[in-house]
Amino acid sequence: MELQGKKVLITGGTRGIGRCIVEELIGRGVSHLAIIARDKSRLKGLQEEYPDVKILKIAGDVADIDVLREAAARIEDKWGQLDILINNAGIISAGPLEELPDEELYDQVAVNFTAVLLLTKYCIPLLKSSGDGHILNISSGLGLLGMPFYAVYGSTKAAIGHFSDCMRRELAPDNVHITCSFPTATDTDMMQKFEDRKMDAPAYVAKRSLDALLNKELQVVFGGQEREDHVALNFNDRKKFDVIVAENYEARRASSAGHKAL
Ligand SMILES: NC(=O)c1ccc[n+]([C@@H]2O[C@H](COP(=O)([O-])OP(=O)(O)OC[C@H]3O[C@@H](n4cnc5c(N)ncnc54)[C@H](OP(=O)(O)O)[C@@H]3O)[C@@H](O)[C@H]2O)c1
Incomplete structure (x- = not known):
């Protein structure tokens, strides 16, 4: 697909993987971008950095239904269609479920999952118009x-995989295609409070x-052969994978402690 002339909406395009996706899109000729993120100054900074790109700056929280409705309405008004929707914004709060504050449980579901359902819903007519x-x-x-x-974060992300399959099959007759990306640990703000192993570069994940x-x-699926082997083992012999996970139980607890990016 040729990217020049395409109209793109991305959530969380101001930092981390989303920011790298924005740079990649612009590098490949995209000149009409809509970006949803909370921090206004970063949105403004992005426009200053790329003055030739028309950026629809939608400052707001994806957990706010009005922000999502406004995004779709502004795109309909300005462009009349949408070629690419990128549901990227995400937050994390790790730790034992019994200790997770209720608000952080709700917020992860709202940002990582509910917002993706709603924004996709509002964008379907625009994506259909693209052809x-x-x-x-x-x-x-x-x-x-x-x-x-990672019960809450992981469950929201599993739901995204499932949602992607459902919608790809639902929208196939409308020529709307869906790709789901499963990054492993990637070196962004989200991982500032996670102390463990080497990480992928966000530019690589974006590209x-x-x-x-x-x-x-x-x-x-990122994470190489080991990730693929674990996914296969988890599907075919969950008990065996339970044993592997149990071997590092305390190390996992320690590395997840305080892992928050909200
Ligand atoms: N980093 C990793 O290791 C990793 C691994 C696997 C999957 N992922 C997934 O990859 C995606 C991007 O992660 P990242 O690491 O690039 O995150 P990040 O560096 O923390 O950046 C998150 C981006 O999303 C925006 N955002 C966050 N919450 C938002 C909200 N409520 N409303 C609107 N915008 C919001 C942020 O802008 P504002 O703060 O201005 O709103 C920022 O632009 C997420 O879905 C994450 O779950 C990341």
Whole structure:
């Protein structure tokens, strides 16, 4: 797919993976972008950095239904259609479920899942108008493998994988294609409070995810052969995978402690 002339909406395009996706899109010729994020100054800064790109700056929280409705209404008004929707914004709060504050449980569901359902819903008529619509959903490796201390985050991300399959099948007759990306640990603000292993670069995750969307791949799974082996084992022999996870139980608890980006 040629990106020049395409109209793109992305949530969370101001930092991390989303910011790298924006840079990649602009580098490949996109000049009409709508971006939803809470921090107004970052949206403004992005426009200053790319004065030739028309950026519809939608400052707000994706957990606010009015922000999502406004985004779709403004796009309809300005562009009349949408070619690519990228559901990227996400938050995390890890830890044992019994200790997770209720608000952080609700917020993760609202931002990581409910907002994706609603924004996709509002954008469907615009994507149909494109005639060649695409959706890229950013899930997580924690949505493929259920890990202790990430029950809420992981469940929202698993839901994104499932939602992607449902909608790809539902929208196939309308020529709207859906790709789901499952990054592993990636070096962004979200991982500032996570102390563990080496991470992927956000620019790499952005480029590979975008390539998957352009090639109409159904999914892209990061984390190499070990991740693929674990996903297969988790599907075929959950008890065996339970044993592997249990081996590092305390280390997992320690590395998830304080892992928050809200
Ligand atoms: N980093 C990783 O290791 C990793 C691994 C797997 C999957 N992922 C997923 O990849 C996606 C991007 O993560 P990231 O690491 O790039 O995150 P990040 O660096 O924390 O950036 C998050 C982006 O989303 C926006 N955002 C967050 N909450 C929002 C809200 N309530 N309303 C509107 N915008 C919001 C932020 O802007 P504002 O703060 O201005 O709103 C920012 O632009 C997420 O869905 C995440 O779950 C990340």
